[in-house]
Structures are given as C-alpha cells and as structure tokens.
Amino acid sequence: MGLKKPVSHQADFLPGTLEMLILKTLSRGTNHGFGIAQHIQQVSQDALRIGEGSLYPALQRLLLNEFVEAEWDVTENNRRARYYRITARGRKHLEAEKKSFEFVLAGIARVMEA
Secondary structure (H helix, E strand, O other), X not given: OOOOOOOOOOOOOOOOHHHHHHHHXXXXXXXXXXXXXXXXXXXXXXXXOOOHHHHHHHXXXXXXXXXXXXXXXXXXXXXXXXXXXXXXXXXXXXXXXXXXXXXXXXXXXXXXXX
C-alpha cells in the first residue's frame, strides 16, 4: 500500500486563472499587490492563497499586455507601493476569460457527474 498524499489547501491554478482573478479584483477598484492577494484570499475564504512569487510575475504579464496600468503611491500604512488599475482592454480580456473559464468549469462538472 502506498502512502496517502496530504491534502493541500493551496489551490493550483489553471493557466490564465490567476490573471483572471487579479483582473476581477481590480475591476472593483485600484489596489496594490498585497491588497489584491489579500482580497482574493478573503473572498475565497482562504481557499486561494497567492504568494509573491506568483502574484508579481502575473501582474507584470498583465502590464506587458496592457490589461492593467500601474503607478507608485503611498499606502494607508505610509509605505510606497505600486497601485494597479484595470484598463478598458483588461475589462474586455476579463469578460473573454470569464466566458472561457465558465465553459471549462461546466465541462469539468459534467465529467465529475458522469
């Protein structure tokens, strides 16, 4: 008998899902990286935790694709942080990604119910 793999509460993301979650978060308003990660963790009830090693490369990809813009400002705690906001192009991309994600999720649900 093999050993059972421990259950992990940190979700693995499907490709593009992290960017979609970031864009969805930013569709609510401008935020800095830590705030984005915190929002996703809170709304998911701790099911989704995003480390800096995943968050900041994803934000960089979003910047390069012009789905978000960024500028430096000061946080509530008087620290310098880069604040991100979704662009019109990012909103279009979010809608397309959401539709694609819902299609995949429905397909997975059908397989799991079979």
